[in-house]
Amino acid sequence: MRRVGAEANQRGDDAAERGTVVTPSAEFPPLGPEERAALGRIGERWHAPRRPDDLPIDPTLGRNRRRPAPTRFGRLAPIEMFTVEQPDELVATAPARLPGSRAGRMVTRLRRALVGPPLSSAAVLYERMRKLVALPILSSDLLSSVAYGPEAMLTVLVLAGSSALGLALPLAALLVVLMVAVGLSYRQTIPAYPHGAGSYLVAGDNLGRTAGLAAAAGLMLDYVLTVSVSVAAGVHAVTSALPGLAPATVPFGVLVIAVLLAGNLRGVRTAGNIFVLPTYAFVAAILAVLVVGYARAAGRGFAAVPPPAVPAAEGLGLLLVLRAFSSGAVSMTGIEAVSNAVPAFRPTEWRNARTTLGWMVAMLVALFAGLVALIHLDGLVPRPGETILSQLGRVTFPTGPWYALLQATTALILLLAANTAFNDFPRLLFFMARDGHAPRRFLHMGDRLAFSDGLVALAGAATVIFLVFGGRTEALIPLYAVGVFLAFTLSQSGMVVHWRRHRGPGWRRRLVLNAVGATLSGLVLLTAAVAKFAEGAWVVVVAVPLLVLLFRRIHRHYATLHRALALHPPPAAGRTPAAAPPAPAGSxxxxxxxxxxxxxxxxxxxxxxxxxxxxxxxxxxxxxxxxxxxxxxxxxxxxxxxxxxxxxxxxxxxxxxxxxxxxxxxxxxxxxxxxxxxxxxxxxxxxxxxxxxxxxxxxxxxxxxxxxxxxxxxxxxxxxxxxxxxxxxx
CATH class of the missing domain: 3.40.50.620 (HUPs)
Structure with a gap:
């Protein structure tokens, strides 16, 4: 696969050309060749009334002599405000005291205490993730979904009675096939598009701008719902173990979102240090459940315990089976996170990202398949008031502190699973803002070199969704699969077109693999949209085209602004250049x-x-x-x-x-x-x-x-x- 990455870099397609490294300079795009030429021609005709260096003051501020300290008016204290980096350049230093009013200084001090002191722009190269840190940060959403994905599938199947629960194993096998297909497809996407942006860039480059915007809209909705669903599921795990906390579900969830926001505002490295341990602890806890559970099942010859009798509320039909399949597919949400965050890895970025994705998919398949099979062997069924993972923990660890540890790690991973969305949502907005489809303020890096505006936007939207649905996981799950599988489908379809255009060695095999991923993802998308339309999926079905329309309007505004502000060659006497923006004659x-x-x-x-x-x-x-x-x-x-x-x-x-x-x-x-x-x-x-x-x-x-x-x-x-x-x- 090294040759694949080299070929991807050598091809130099539009995605690679546009996918520059994410740095603070992205807010200030360079002039194009035409504008640079126009700038030179304008300069040739420039006649200033005085020479540029004929100034009544030394603009260097006396670099070579000691200057008096700033006055109280500046509120910057007796320090050197500027240092000399180059002979013709001053570099502003961080102030020792904070400017502004007393209230403004108090707010700034509070923000510094929560977020930390500012980082230099040069530190962006060090705010990268190594694989062992990237794995828990980017997989927390994907791996945590095994805590509620199997239950979501069984909750639909049990509507047809206890006898329908036997379909859980074949449906889980189909979902494993889907996980492997989509995972391998995204492993191919990473070296082909090594600069990130995932589904948005892949679909946009190969299927057209509208497809790319639709994929972006689906991902944005998915990220917002990821935060809401993860926090809701985490709070549910806490209240399952401590039922007395149930009345505080909503304020507790809002507090968790605020903590996640503060942690991510501190930067990628700090957030990684915060969220590494809970993910690994959850994986260890689930593996312990599987080992002990299967050992207990082996003691009885792997004979399945009959589930309790549950009367049928619906008939067992194709539609119900498809609904169960699409509900279980929520266990795949977050599988695209690595392809969106390739620039956040340490060099070689695409190689480290692809390796991390391989680990993630392998862990997902092992945990998901192992849990579904163990739930079947223990004869468990969903019931209100307690998650099925909590039931499994009680059966597996009837005594000792292990059940409490399982619930604690589950609650932590579910509460922190939203961190994947906090990592990818602002980065997606960055790529969209760079292309003019989102407000340009999302290009800006905050004090800690994080995309602060994108983080705040995600936290605000997720809080609204969480409050509207009262923090109920079952009410949010129907909205979940449509957006993410729309992005999956468009991304994999775009890769099919990509391989047809760039026919390198082994392109047919890669095309078939992406085609399988696109087909299976499209099946889940169609099933989720139709089967769960009345349950709330209609919100996403309506929201996606509205968001695409909004993105197009934003792009139209920026295109108009660019035409108005772009440099044009100076007109001949009495003439206006044809390319100039419409302005009244003599304006x-x-x-x-x-x-x-x-x-x-x-x-x-x-x-x-x-x-x-x-x-x-x-x-x-x-x-x-x-x-x-x-x-x-x-x-x-x-x-x-x-x-x-x-x-x-x-x-x-x-x-x-x-x-x-x-x-x-x-x-x-x-x-x-x-x-x-x-x-x-x-x-x-x-x-x-x-x-x-x-x-x-x-x-x-x-x-x-x-x-x-x-x-x-x-x-x-x-x-x-x-x-x-x-x-x-x-």
Missing amino acids: AEGEELPQEVRHLVVVPVARLNRASLRALAYAASLGQPTLAVHIAPEEAEADRFREQWCAWGDHLRLETVVSPYRSVIGPLAHYLEALHAARPDLTLTVIVPEVVLRRRRHRLLHSRAEQRLRAALRALPGVVVTSIPVHVSG
Whole structure:
């Protein structure tokens, strides 16, 4: 398989080209070749009024001499704010004291205590996972599902009575085949797409953008439900052992989600250290149950204990069997996690990811098949108030502390299984945001080099779902399989197309394997959507196309924004380039060269005091045409202001606007709009005097007209609003 990875890298398909390493620089994509060429041509025509280095201050801040400590105004304490990394570059250092108000500093200190101190961008290379850490982090969802997957299958079968429970073994065998097929399919996906993004990228590159977005929508819903279902199942495991805690199910679940969020906000390495032990402890506990359980069964010659008689509530038909099969298939949720998180592994990333996935699938098959067979041998049936794994633990360990240990590890793994979603959901949003299908804020890495916005979004959505369904696992399970198997189906179908396009050695064998995975996944998807439609699956069926529509609208917005902001070659005299965004002829917003900018500075003046005189002085110092505007409520006040203006010296042109209805912001905004309409080629710079108050409580005593004016003028093109602050210390 090494040759497969080398071939995948050599092919250099679009996925590999677009799947760059995840770093903080992803927020700042480089210019394309056309824009770089346009930038050069614009620079050739640039005529600045003064040389760029002709400045009245040393921009290097005196690198080679000692500087005075920052003042109290900066609240940064006596430290060096900048260090020299390169001769022409300053590097900001972490402040010793925190800026902002007292309340803001308290919040920041609390966040630092919960999340930890910030990490340097260079540390992103060290925030990678080795295989022994990646296995529990990425498999917690997959392995924990064996705690409720077999029970979900048996809960459907028992509706046809105790006699129908005998179908559990053949259905489990079919599910094992499905697990192996999908697992091997994803092992092929990893070296073919070594930069992550999983189903979203595979389906998008091979089946089209809509298929990729549908896969992403399915995965996003799956991740949100993973958190809700895992926490609900974990709380149920706790209440099964301690029934007195049942009334606190909902607040306990919300608290767990908050703890998971805080742990993941601390970064990949810290989260790994937190969640490694519970996963391995759960695997050890289940293996102990299997060893002891099968030893007890061997003592009676592996004779199955007859299950208790359960009356049939439904007839045994094909639809019920398919429902049981799709319910048991929830044990596979999380199998795609590794393919989404390939960049989070240490080098060689795809090789380590593929090995980890192999371990995960092998452990899943062993635990799932072993539990289903042991439950059959012990004659257990689902019953309300206690999970079937809890029943199995009581039968296997009738005495001693082992049952308590089993329940404790089960509760821990179920509660922490959501960590897989916390690892993959923000990364999926990163890839979507990079392609313009999700808000760009999801490209941002937080203080601890985690995708903080994506983590908060996942925690918020999962909390809402958990509250709406009251933390009941059985109410959430019907929503679970549709989204994830939609992603499975599209991903494996995309790999079939991929192998047809890239016909390397052994491509037919790989194509057949992916085709089998796509077929079986599609069967589960269709069964789950139809059989569980009325039970709640309709929510996912409706949500997926709505999410795809939302992603397309977001992409359309960013495409429009890119066209508006992209660099274009400067037009010939009197002409507008064909590729330029639609703008009115002679619009000020189309100017890219300083010699093309025409100014008019406008200063609104309410009264002649220190603030307004400072704004007028600043405007006059710019050396551009300047106009003062006064809004008067009546003619008498307008005459009185003109007299004061003349007493000042009438140094600038004054225009008075009478507003008999006493409105100020509206008439001023309309007047500026009229000026802009008369000369759209002018850039109107509105200079507003602003009183800056030291104490926040004093702000209630002022109208804050400058903010309202800024908001009113924000939508007007060709208008720049700037504030001239006058600080009041009292």
